Amino acid sequence: MSVLGDPQASTATVQAAPPSAHKRRRHWGRAVLPTYSWLVIAYLVFPIAIMIMYSFNKVVGGQPLVSFSWNGFTTEWYQKWSSVPGLTSAFWLSIRLAVVATIVATILGTLLAVALVRYHPPRFRGKTVVEQVLFLNIAAPEIVMGASLLGLFVTLNINRGFLTLVLAHVMFSIAYVTVTVRARMAGFDRALEEAAYDLGATPLVTFMRVTLPLIMPGVLAGALMAFALSIDDFVTSNFLSGTSVPFPVWVYGATRVGIPPQVFVFGAAIFTVGIGFAVLSIVISKKKV
């Protein structure tokens, strides 16, 4: 019954001691990775959590502006989400801008990726140049691009507004779409397209029925990236907005006076929709493999 009364049991415990110490060390080792992962996740999610938290914060005093102390829970700002006129129109402008820029950039970027994978010199003479330009496009500081675009549009005497914003957003998104789609196309079996031709599909039908469905996960990922880049772009948009002020530019302007809590409501909404898209993209790419 007692351990002392059983000599065999006591020797067994003594013998088991060194391996258990070893085990404990290994156990520690195993905990490092999860701990690290959770710390990173917390680091990334913390600011967003704060934003969502403040979207539920009560405001004390007359002005409905954000105060950075906790005054109690309310859903007031969700009910009055559209009560700040400039903010709402800026938000819808950003959405329209992001949708248009994403569609255009995704189409152009995808076609560019297909061309870069498919064609080589001598048939595609400027290939190396195109690759370099794409890289430069990603690497160039945005502030430089925004400033030079402003100079360009002023020189050409083009009024700054929705059109210039779309042009700029498409320009800085294309490269990201191309890189993403290109990665997806790297393992593409050419024989699949030949098989489609063989079965009577014209090049256009082949692209729509075989190539595009197979690279769709890459195209969607590229589109998501373009959308994310466009919706929160501040630097370039600040140069080019003119009279059409997108959401980030409006918020920046508002910080000088005070931020209405609705900003956090929109922020939370964009974040939620973004998460939704990301989950959808994962589900689709898992299904399609």
Place this chain on the structure above:
Amino acid sequence: MSGQSALRDESELNSGRVATADTSKTADVRFEHVTKRFGDANAVDDLNLEVRAGEFFSLLGPSGCGKTTSLRMLGGFEEPTAGRIFIGGQDVTDLAPYRRNVNTVFQSYALFPHLDVFENVAFGLRRQHVAKVEVKRRVGEMLEMVDLPNFERRQPSQLSGGQQQRVALARALVNQPRLLLLDEPMSALDAKLRRQMQVELKRIQSQVGITFIYVTHDQEEAMTMSDRLAVMWHGKIEGMGSPKDVYDNPTSEFVATFLGASNLLSGEIVRTEGGMVSVATSGGVEIRVPTSRVPDLNSSAVKVGVRPEKIDLAPEGSSPTAGCNSLRGRVRVSTFTGVGNQYIVETESGVEVTVYAQNLGSQFAPRSGDNVVLMWPEEHTFTVRPLGEKTEINELEGD
């Protein structure tokens, strides 16, 4: 009698080799002086070829011999550098692949991974805007024929290699093409499944009656299935005809060694008399060959050959039977293979000769070190033109 049969063989060979006016009526596929150049290399070099309607025709050769390139030109995936290609009398050289009434079974099968089995097979019919009911019926029939009923809703990734191949076959045949091209379709299958599919493919071909052009580097596969075959090497056809013709009457050293095994001895033609050519081999022994089996009587340097299974072994001192060639030698290696014995015999002149003797039970079975006499009928002897100096024989080992 043997002379007669040899003559007939030769005339058949010739009709296969040369494009003549009468065969063009039944010719389904015709290559006229087709050359394909990749950079500096000629993948296909002035190829002339005719395939008859309804025939199972194989292009056989080691990798890089131009067989796949020839097939791809037929499918429309490569454009010839020079020459014309005809299918059923129509010049298709400049026709896009989707305008040719030709379907292909690809080496990788190339099944569309985003479509299920039904949609894969229906792909071609949908392009022709065949009515829905008709599509359903024809796809069903085709899957029945390739022995995959109730597989309609499976994804290609859920199928085994053999099943994928059947789907690829069904996807091509459902369009009732004039011509079916098969690009090494068995290379990914294991040996047992391969033999099974060979029989299956032969059955399907006789059932649908479509011309099959089959590319392979497996000589056994080509011989088992083909009505006729062409052995290709360095972009040229080295020999063409029925498997038996090409096997029994190899016209070049390459064919003799690539298609089955051959014992080849260098020699010189010294005399021609009474339908027989005498070739003096390096060891000084004269070997007699029927003139009909000498492709070029004017060249003096030849290689004289005999297939290992045609040689008989006799004990030392036996006198050669009339009408037989004979060589003396010593057994170096004797290997029992179950169905027979394989011997490697070193002749007096130091050449190694392979002999294959069937296991009939009551035979003379020498052991290694024994002196023996090799004997084989004169009519089973052939000569081929030797390979050029530069081309090494071990280049023949494809893949």
